[in-house]
Amino acid sequence: MEAIPATRLSDLLRKEIQLTGTKVSCRIGRCGACAILIDGKLANACMTSGLLVSRRLRDISSQAIF
Numbered sequence: 636m637e638a639i640p641a642t643r644l645s646d647l648l649r650k651e652i653q654l655t656g657t658k659v660s661c662r663i664g665r666c667g668a669c670a671i672l673i674d675g676k677l678a679n680a681c682m683t684s685g686l687l688v689s690r691r692l693r694d695i696s697s698q699a700i701f
């Protein structure tokens with residue numbers, strides 16, 4: 636999969652890959668609804684570039700994405 640640099644990871648997950656377990660609410664990194672694990676570390680997908688698709692990601696359902 637090829638990521639668009641300006642795309643938020645949360646949008647990439649929900650709209651392009653159809654993994655809707657990751658929710659989006661505030662879009663400014665405050666609520667934590669979009670929390671995912673990137674290489675085992677917690678991150679807000681709404682504040683993360685879609686360029687990280689080559690990393691090891693897990694969404695809220697602990698489903699390995701990449």
Ligand code: FES
Binds near residue numbers: 658681
């Ligand atoms: S949507 Fe609230 S922290 Fe990402």
